[in-house]
Amino acid sequence: MNEKLRIGFIPLVDATTLLVAVDAGFTTAEGLYVELIREVSWSNVRDKLNIGLFDAAHLLSPVAIASSLGIGHVRVPLVVPFNLGINGNAITVSPWLFSALSDATDGDLTDPKVSARALSRIVSERKARGLEPLNFGMTFPFSHHNYQLRYWMAAGGIDPDEDVRLVVLPPPYMVESLASKQVDAFCVGAPWNSVAVDLGVGSILHFGREIMTRVSEKVFALRQQWAEENPDIVARLVRALVLASNFVSNSDNRATVAHIVAQRLGVNTELVTRTLTGNLKTTGDGTIRKSERYIVVSGHEANRPDVSQATWAYAQMVRWGQAQLSAESQASAENVFRADLYDSALDMTGENAHDTHVTDIGALFDPAFDPTDIAGYLASWRSKRARPLRLTLVR
Amino acid sequence: MAQAGKGSGPSSHGVATSGEQRDSALKIAIVDESPVRAAILEEGLREAGFTQVERIAETQNLLSRIYALDPDVILIDLENPSRDVLEQMFQMSRAVKRPVAMFVDQSDSASIQAAVDAGVSAYIVDGLRKERITNILDLCISRFNAFARLQSELDHAKGALEERKVIDRAKGVLMQAKKLSEEKAYALLRTKAMNENKKIVEIAQSVLTAAELLK
Numbered sequence: 001m002n003e004k005l006r007i008g009f010i011p012l013v014d015a016t017t018l019l020v021a022v023d024a025g026f027t028t029a030e031g032l033y034v035e036l037i038r039e040v041s042w043s044n045v046r047d048k049l050n051i052g053l054f055d056a057a058h059l060l061s062p063v064a065i066a067s068s069l070g071i072g073h074v075r076v077p078l079v080v081p082f083n084l085g086i087n088g089n090a091i092t093v094s095p096w097l098f099s100a101l102s103d104a105t106d107g108d109l110t111d112p113k114v115s116a117r118a119l120s121r122i123v124s125e126r127k128a129r130g131l132e133p134l135n136f137g138m139t140f141p142f143s144h145h146n147y148q149l150r151y152w153m154a155a156g157g158i159d160p161d162e163d164v165r166l167v168v169l170p171p172p173y174m175v176e177s178l179a180s181k182q183v184d185a186f187c188v189g190a191p192w193n194s195v196a197v198d199l200g201v202g203s204i205l206h207f208g209r210e211i212m213t214r215v216s217e218k219v220f221a222l223r224q225q226w227a228e229e230n231p232d233i234v235a236r237l238v239r240a241l242v243l244a245s246n247f248v249s250n251s252d253n254r255a256t257v258a259h260i261v262a263q264r265l266g267v268n269t270e271l272v273t274r275t276l277t278g279n280l281k282t283t284g285d286g287t288i289r290k291s292e293r294y295i296v297v298s299g300h301e302a303n304r305p306d307v308s309q310a311t312w313a314y315a316q317m318v319r320w321g322q323a324q325l326s327a328e329s330q331a332s333a334e335n336v337f338r339a340d341l342y343d344s345a346l347d348m349t350g351e352n353a354h355d356t357h358v359t360d361i362g363a364l365f366d367p368a369f370d371p372t373d374i375a376g377y378l379a380s381w382r383s384k385r386a387r388p389l390r391l392t393l394v395r
Numbered sequence: 396m397a398q399a400g401k402g403s404g405p406s407s408h409g410v411a412t413s414g415e416q417r418d419s420a421l422k423i424a425i426v427d428e429s430p431v432r433a434a435i436l437e438e439g440l441r442e443a444g445f446t447q448v449e450r451i452a453e454t455q456n457l458l459s460r461i462y463a464l465d466p467d468v469i470l471i472d473l474e475n476p477s478r479d480v481l482e483q484m485f486q487m488s489r490a491v492k493r494p495v496a497m498f499v500d501q502s503d504s505a506s507i508q509a510a511v512d513a514g515v516s517a518y519i520v521d522g523l524r525k526e527r528i529t530n531i532l533d534l535c536i537s538r539f540n541a542f543a544r545l546q547s548e549l550d551h552a553k554g555a556l557e558e559r560k561v562i563d564r565a566k567g568v569l570m571q572a573k574k575l576s577e578e579k580a581y582a583l584l585r586t587k588a589m590n591e592n593k594k595i596v597e598i599a600q601s602v603l604t605a606a607e608l609l610k
Contacts, residue, residue: 041478043516051508074507141483168483170476173454182455 002031003233008045009058011038011265012171013190013275014085014218016257016297018058021244023260029243030236036264041170042140049221050076056237058084059221062142062313065333068224071142071323077224077332081234081341082241083309084218086302088295089145089208090193090280091152093185094178097122097134098203098283110289112211112364116156123163137169137177137186144208144215145187147316152211154381155365160320178202189217190275190295191267197281204282209293213362216309216337217295227341238345241303248298305337311371312361319378330374422447423531424466426457428475432542436470439538443530458483468528469518470535473511481518506532513539558596565599568606 007022009015019036021027027034039045042060046067049057061080068077093101104121107114123134138145150160160166169177174192177183179201186192187208196202208215220241227234247253258269258276265272274280278294281287296302314333317323363369367380423445427433433450440448451460454477461469461484471478506529510516513536519528562584569580584602588595 040474040476043478043482044473047507047511047516051511053508053511140479167458168480170479172476177455180455 002033003236004033004035005055005233005237006035006037006053007056007058008037008039008048008054009264010040010042010045010171012058012088012218013261013265013272014088014295014297015058015264016261016276017084017241017245017248017303018220019260019264020248020257021240023264024244024247024256026240026243026247027237030240032233032236032240038264042143046073049078049223050074052223052226055226056220056222059219060140060143061216061219061309062144062147062317063140064219064221064336065310065313066142066317066322068336069323069329069332071317078221078336079224079227079338079341080219080221080305080336081227081238081338081345082220083216083303083305083337084220084297086214086216086296087207087209087212087293088189088217088275089148089187090190090204090294091149091185091187091206091208092178092193092196092202093205094181094183094202097184098205101205109205110210112152112206113155115205116152116158118156119153120156120158123158127163133164134185135165135167135183137167137174137183137188139171139188140168141322142317144217144313144316145189147313147320148208148211148215149187150320151316151363151365152206175199175201191265191271194271194274194280197284200284203284204280204289207280207289207291207294209291211364213293214360215312216306219305219337234341235345238342242346245298245303304342305339307334307337307339308361308371310334310337311374312363312369315369315371315374315377318374319381325375325378419444419446421445421468421531422449422464422466423468423470424449424451424461424464426451426469426471426475426477426481428452428454429472429542432472432539435542436535436538439534440531443534445531454480457481467519468531470531471516471518472539473514473516478516484518509536514543515539561596561603562599565602568602572606 005027007018009018022034022036037048037054039048042063045054045057045059046063048054049059050067050073059078061083064078064080067073067075069075100122101109101115101118104125105114105118109115109118126133136149138149140146146166149166153160153164158164167183169183169186171188171192174183174186174188175196178186178196179199185202185205193202193204197204208217220237222234248257254273254276255269258272261272261276262269275295276297278291280289280291280294282289310333311330314323314330318325323329361369367377370377423440425433425436425448427436427450430450430452433452437448437450449464449466451457451464454475457477457480461481469481471481510532515535517528517532517535562581565584566577566580569575569583570577573580573583575583584595584598587593588598591598
């Protein structure tokens with residue numbers, strides 16, 4: 001049976017597997033005729049998915065949870081049968097902030113623990129001198145861009161709500177805002193960090209994965225009700241995505257994949273390849289930083305929904321006052337990530353089923369995350385913050 | 396649907412008048428990068444009695460512009476990436492007023508659908524009664540739809556003009572090559588189009604392409 005589907009996406013490299021599933025013919029092979037619709041804002045993607053203008057969408061993981069919990073908007077429960085991307089963010093700073101960090105640091109700035117301390121010193125000094133707080137751009141209130149910046153800052157003793165300004169900026173405006181000094185730094189996905197470096201208006205300070213080794217960045221989201229009414233289509237979508245994922249993993253297909261993504265994003269193929277292979281120029285002088293895990297868009301480890309990712313995202317919402325902590329909400333958040341839909345589509349139930357209890361966010365700073373005790377985890381952060389800060393200025 | 400709202404209910408004349416005063420006191424911000432559409436919308440709102448309407452065209456410093464304006468209602472087009480910037484207002488406790496999304500319960504889904512179809516979204520400050528905003532949104536939807544119609548008519552007219560030019564040039568080619576009158580040249584194009592089940596403009600384009608190749 002042939003089905004016509006409308007799927008929304010934002011032009012970002014972590015939509016790769018979805019774009020390849022459609023443009024390399026994997027959805028058609030499953031009898032699914034997909035119209036991909038490029039969107040300009042996450043609010044649009046969320047609203048169009050929620051009201052049924054889209055059947056499915058490329059979505060920020062925390063937005064899928066926020067929509068399911070009804071935070072700030074109409075509550076529309078969503079489900080995730082397939083994870084589109086792990087990692088892929090980076091923190092980019094303006095040239096003056098980079099040089100200020102270099103002056104204030106007591107060690108190697110590529111270490112986020114060191115850079116967080118250096119940033120804290122700059123923030124304190126500005127405060128003492130009565131200067132305006134620093135501005136940091138991020139992409140959405142419910143995003144790991146927001147949470148990663150906050151996590152990193154808080155580890156350095158900065159209160160992200162009091163000591164700096166965090167502002168939402170659409171990704172295409174990030175580079176321009178950094179160049180015009182509207183913001184001093186930003187956290188955004190690919191390819192925007194590289195664009196800033198190429199234009200000489202910023203330096204990449206950290207890859208997101210240096211702060212957390214494994215974070216679910218984007219998901220393939222469906223309305224729960226629609227998924228329940230169309231189990232067969234869901235299974236066909238997952239199969240098409242898994243085949244696309246295998247295609248992306250095969251390095252023989254690298255040129256085809258880069259071509260498809262570059263066409264859909266409107267950027268050059270070289271930039272896409274650099275991103276997918278994790279070879280990023282971090283500064284204007286051409287310094288390259290490599291990480292195979294800069295962004296991961298294919299393979300079971302990236303694509304199979306992992307409930308611990310939902311727990312982590314929910315804990316961040318609670319930590320920063322977006323959500324109330326309750327066992328009920330935590331359960332609702334965790335029910336968004338549906339490994340069972342992934343497994344049943346691939347007939348991987350029973351013996352073949354993967355371990356569903358992988359908990360490897362790999363967050364850099366202590367305390368270790370305990371998904372069974374969010375309250376305890378957050379309390380130990382609060383006690384950390386209560387300690388007097390080390391504000392010695394290093395010259 | 397897009398009634399002005401004032402005095403349309405069972406209310407007495409006195410109540411309607413006070414409603415009018417409140418409407419004119421309502422501060423409305425329009426965030427739209429299309430100056431024409433924003434102007435059409437502003438005009439509609441003013442005609443309906445909303446006098447405090449401000450247009451914001453640029454996207455730089457959008458939030459500070461909005462805080463300075465302190466509007467009761469914010470209208471934004473859906474093609475605007477800055478919609479995500481507005482979402483941040485729900486998060487910020489230090490905002491003067493806390494805007495909430497226009498639609499906060501499931502019963503609004505028909506209105507959401509109509510607004511999204513028209514390409515507009517609305518945000519209102521907390522505490523403002525929903526009924527007071529309904530006619531603003533209806534007005535918005537009808538003006539946005541009118542603009543879209545206008546746009547497609549304009550595109551259509553432009554397209555027709557282009558087609559006319561192609562056909563005229565093809566006629567010229569035929570008149571010269573085959574020593575035909577203008578009428579005969581047009582009749583030839585039309586007959587060929589009918590026989591091949593194509594549009595005249597397609598045949599005309601083929602003539603131009605062939606003429607180009609044979610030059």
